[in-house]
Amino acid sequence: MFLLLLTLVISCTAPKTDPHYTEMPEESRFTKITLVEKLDEPMELEVLPDGKVLFIERKGKLKLYDPEGSVTAVVGSLAVYPENEDGLLGLAVDPSFSQNGWLYLYYAPSGPESINRLSRFDFKDGILDNSSEKIMLEIPVFRGCCHSGGSLEFGPSGNLFLSLGDDTSPFASDNYNPIDERPGRAEAFDAQRSSGNSNDLRGSILRIKPKSDGTYTIPEGNLFPPGTPNTRPEIYVLGNRNPFRISLDQKTGYLYWGEVGPDAAKDSIGRGPKGHDEINQAKEAGFYGWPYFVGDNKAYWHYDFEKEISNFQYDPAGPVNNSPNNAGVNVLPPARKALIWYPYDASEEFPLLGEGGRNAMAGPVFYSDTYRKTEGTFPPYFDGKLLIYDWMRNWIFLVTMDDNGDYQKMEPFMPSTTFDKPIDMQFGKDGSLYILEYGTFWNSQNDDAGLYRITFSEGNRAPIVRAFADKNKGAAPLKVSFSSEGSFDHDLDDQLTYSWSFEGDNRVQSTLPNPSYSFESPGQYRVKLSLQDSEGAVSEAFVDIQVGNEPPKVSINLKNNKSFYWEEDNYLHYEVSVTDLEDGSVGKGIEPEEVLVTSTYLEAGYDLVLASEGHQQLFDLPGKTLMEGSDCYACHALDKASVGPTFLEITAKYDGQDVKNKLIGTVIDGGGGIWGDRQMPAHPQLNRDGVGQMIDYILSLEKDGTVGISNYLDTKGSIALDKHGESFGQYILTASYQDKGASGMDPIIGREQIQLRYAxxxxxxxxxxxxxxxxxxxxxxxxxxxxxxxxxxxxxxxxxxxxxxxxxxxxxxxxxxxxxxxxxxxxxxxxxxxxxxxxxxxxxxxxxxxxxxxxxxxxxxxxxxxxxxxxxxxxxxxxxxxxxxxxxxx
The missing domain is CATH 2.60.120.260 (Galactose-binding domain-like)
Structure with a gap:
């Protein structure tokens, strides 16, 4: 008996020797799997006990992904007010969902009343029952701007948490704290009426206990006990600007949230600190500073907007709200510091987080013993660690706490993997991570918006699969050669099995690594390559093939050399030919004016980046490339409405004006007033030369969205080579033709481009x-x-x-x-x-x-x-x- 007890003690206290207990596994052990894409503004998700995934889209749809057959269906819809940052924002399922089928939605209902609503619904037979709605809470809001929050999560004690933004415009306070106390400004410009107001639910995170009849009670330990004058007992955390994503540690009960911070580019004496985003932790109820403090309690000043003077700097030990718009207590609890904080530029305290645009969000805390062990379950190294992520910077970090639950360190998670605006994440019951990604453009349906699953391979790793085709479009019948080049397996001893399905019906039609296949009938085909290793791990890749329309062939024929020009050259002589199987050729079915021929000259030092915007397939100045690497597309698009003006609107507004230096200053320092109350956030991390190239690109756009070019040319002619002087840049000649489509297939653009550089x-x-x-x-x-x-x-x-x-x-x-x-x-x-x-x-x-x-x-x-x-x-x-x-x- 003694030996048995000794053995048990030794086995319990011996240090873990598995490296996945003590070291972050290499990135190759994690696999990101695409479940569904082309979503329309996905917001929050819930992984159900049976492995299905519920998620919401901002415009009001509830969708369900079923891993059996990889099918996604619309299973509910709410009539919502979808303007600004409102809509269907929050989703949570009841802790007893398997028994009662209850789910909770936070949304802005359509109609004239300016309210947001928390309701409980029945989810019956896989469908949202709208008639079952029980309204739990309605919150009066200002529907003219932003910062709606809306994240919903349950804690380990069955308490429901709801995050609410400050509902305050940030666009009239020079990007510092909006505390405009002038008469007539209360509705939208003074966050003291919400985030600093103990008697208002906005700018806070609520904690309530839902009851079976659709009402709720107040759990003990909220910030203001029930019955406290001029307070709301639902408030657990007060003093938030825009707590967009929250999470609960299901063992400790600690609340985490990402706080999207203000936009000031630099510290200002008399106004306050530059903007910071925050990751916050609440072990208990508290006041977290906004609109008086940011980050580690960096203090703002009380600023008189009427007299334009600064009166005093706020004290985090005893913040006082004396705004005439405050309906709550005047003396607030001491302000609590953020767990992690970082500005636009490099953070001194947390340099790993980099620099650039900011949208901090909090993900889940992992515990391996709460999930059933499967092939995809994350390893014990993640135990007790918090995942944080940034919607703008597209990174995910793993945060380790010490034994007291305080910050200890952070490390990047899957830094080589592409994430496109992650907006919510949750571990499933199998211990794998599910991620919703919003996609490139704000306020838009994005093709790269999707639901993904990340799995971990402790031993054998799934193969890395690549699939390519020598042609993606053509007339029927279309013979295509496929390739798996670049596919491999991390575990080199594995034997790989290739399975190609060409017709989209999962029939295995080839087991060769590089097969050919003939598509006999017009249509859209999604070809799948499944790669399985000798231990049964499978990865998939897809190639889209369009059959029925042959791409046009466009050629530029030159008398000159097609690579170089020389000092003695005066003209470039050219002739463009186009042939299309269905449309004909130039003069025989294709009119010359349907062929777009353009030329331009690029100064030395510019790189060419091919683009395809609209009919023209031209070149882009390097400014577009720089913008794609920044956060510009989060707020702007070429021609789609978003947070800021479209690029074409900017081009039209400043047509012919010398505004480059002015716009550079606006981008770097921030500014507003030109496009209503919307304000450009500062970008102090960008350099002037790079911003200047971005402005050059925007101001060069034509009305059809193509890059600024000289007049369209005939299909045959000469171009003067007279622009290079001593700089010796590049002459660009581009010809393109968009055919008329065939066999029900979309039109296809053919193009050729000649780039002449100095010899x-x-x-x-x-x-x-x-x-x-x-x-x-x-x-x-x-x-x-x-x-x-x-x-x-x-x-x-x-x-x-x-x-x-x-x-x-x-x-x-x-x-x-x-x-x-x-x-x-x-x-x-x-x-x-x-x-x-x-x-x-x-x-x-x-x-x-x-x-x-x-x-x-x-x-x-x-x-x-x-x-x-x-x-x-x-x-x-x-x-x-x-x-x-x-x-x-x-």
């Missing part, structure tokens, strides 16, 4: 590199070859008229030669330099670069070319052979 090309602008390091030396962007057989690659070079090459190079402290090869680094040798060393420069020490010319004896049409270095053993990253430019001479 003297920087080595650093090559398309490919191997053992060749980019460096910036004395103002020249050069390439350093760091080993024998290092090379540069220039893709698809036209050799028409090219007779020789001139290299600007410096052997530095090594020696070697350059070879000019065709097709690959070991391909046909067209030319080579002699072996060169540092001593070859001694005759001309004043020049930075040697110029070495080599002739090309053979005529080549068009191909990839490789500049290959052949050097000695001294060549290294420290002792390399330098190349500055290559001149393609004729």
């Amino acid at each position: 003297k090309v920087l080595a650093a602008e090559a398309d490919g590199f191997q053992d060749a390091a980019k460096a910036n030396n004395q103002g020249s962007f050069l390439i350093k070859f760091t080993s024998d057989s290092a090379f540069l690659q220039f893709k698809d070079i036209d050799f028409k008229g090219i007779k020789y090459l001139t290299f600007e190079l410096d052997p530095a402290n090594t020696s070697g030669k350059l070879e000019f090869r065709l097709g690959s680094s070991e391909g046909q040798l067209l030319a080579e330099t002699p072996v060169l060393s540092k001593r070859d420069k001694l005759d001309d020490t004043d020049k930075r670069w040697m110029e070495v010319r080599v002739n090309i004896s053979e005529q080549v049409v068009q191909d990839d070319v490789f500049i290959v270095f052949r050097g000695d053993s001294k060549t290294s990253i420290w002792n390399g052979f330098l190349l500055n430019t290559v001149y393609f001479g004729k």
Whole structure:
């Protein structure tokens, strides 16, 4: 008996040796699985006990995802007021949902009354029963702006929590705290009437105990005991701006929430701190500062909007609300600090969170012993840890607490995985993580909005699957070659089984890695590749194929070289041809004016990024690329209404005006008043040059959304090459044709684009590199070859008229030669330099670069070319052979 007890003690107290108890597993052990996409503003989700997933969309729909068959259906709908930030906002299921079928919705009902409503509904036979609605709470609101909150969650004691925003416009207080006490401003501009008001439910997180009859009671421990004069007993946490997503630790009962903060770009003496977002923790009821404090109780000033003077700075130990719009107590509880806080720019306290736009949200706390163990269950390393995420920055972090429940550390979760505006997440009963993603554009239906599941693989990992097609569109019958190139398995010993389903009916029609298939009938087909390893783990990828309409072929024929121009060139002579299987050709079924031909000139230093907006498929200035990497598209779109004005509205408003510097200042520092009461948040993390490129892009837009271009051209003609001067930028010629569709399939755009660059090309602008390091030396962007057989690659070079090459190079402290090869680094040798060393420069020490010319004896049409270095053993990253430019001479 003693030995048995000893064995039990040892087994309970021995340290866990499984690394998944003590170390964050590598990202490859987590798999993000797409369940459904193309949602319309998804807001909150609930994973049901049977594995189905309920979720809501802001415009009023309740949807159910059924993993059996991967089917998503609309199972309910509410008539909502969907303007601004209102609509169907919150969803929770009763702790006894399996027995009673109750679910709770927080929404803005349609109609003239400005209220938001918390109601309980019956969910019967998989359908929302609207007639069963029991209204639990109605909250008067101002329907003119924002900050609605609306997150619903149950705690471990069966208490229901509801988050409410301050319902206050942030657009008339210079992005600091909105405490405008002037007469007539109370309805929308003084957050002291809500977040600072103990007698108002807005700007707080409520905690109530639902009863079976649809009413509720007040649990003990809320901020203001029932019967306290000038208070609402439902308030658990007061002093919030926009607590958009909340969560409850189901063991400790601690409340967590993300607080979306104000937009000021910098600290201001007399006004207060710059804006911060917060992750908050409430172990018990409390006041969390807004609109008097932010972050770790950084204090605002009492500002007199009438006299435009600052009177005093608020004291977090004894905040006082003396606003004439306050209906609650004057002396508020001491303000509590945030758990985590961060501004637009880099955070001193939490530098891992980066910089940029902000929308902090709180996710769930994980406990492995509360979930049934499955293949996808998260590991014990996550026990007691909080997931936090940011809607704007698209990251997820894992936060560890100490034994007292206080912040200890954070670490990124799946940092290499793409998340598109995560807006809610919850662990299912199987211990895997379900995530709703809102998608790119605010206030829009987004194709990248979806429901996803993240699973963990403790031992064997699911394969990584990739699927591609050599063509995605064409006339019937359409033969397509498919490829699984890039698919692999982390567990290298596994044997992989390929299963292709071409007709969308899950029939396995090929088990080859790279099959071909002929689609005989017009239609839209979703081809699925399932990849299964030897232990049964499966991953899937999809390819969409459109059959019935052959893409048009567009060609630009030039008398000139198609890759380069030279100083002596005056004109570019061109002719555009178009052929389409269904429509015909130019002059024979296709009118010349249906073919859009455009030209433009880009200054040196601009990169081309292909786009497809509307009929034109042109180029984008680098500003569009920069915007796609920022938070611009969260509030703006090309031509769809969103939080801010569309880009086309901005272009039209400032047409012909010299406003670039003004708009740069507005983007960086914030501003408002131009587009109603909406205000541009500050972006102090952006640099002026980058913002200037964004403004250039917006102001260059045409009415149809294409990038600013010269007049449309004829299908045959000449273009003057007279814009480059000494800058030697690029001339761009683009032709596109959108066909008329066929066999019920959508129209398809065909295009070709010619990019002419000056014949003297920087080595650093090559398309490919191997053992060749980019460096910036004395103002020249050069390439350093760091080993024998290092090379540069220039893709698809036209050799028409090219007779020789001139290299600007410096052997530095090594020696070697350059070879000019065709097709690959070991391909046909067209030319080579002699072996060169540092001593070859001694005759001309004043020049930075040697110029070495080599002739090309053979005529080549068009191909990839490789500049290959052949050097000695001294060549290294420290002792390399330098190349500055290559001149393609004729």
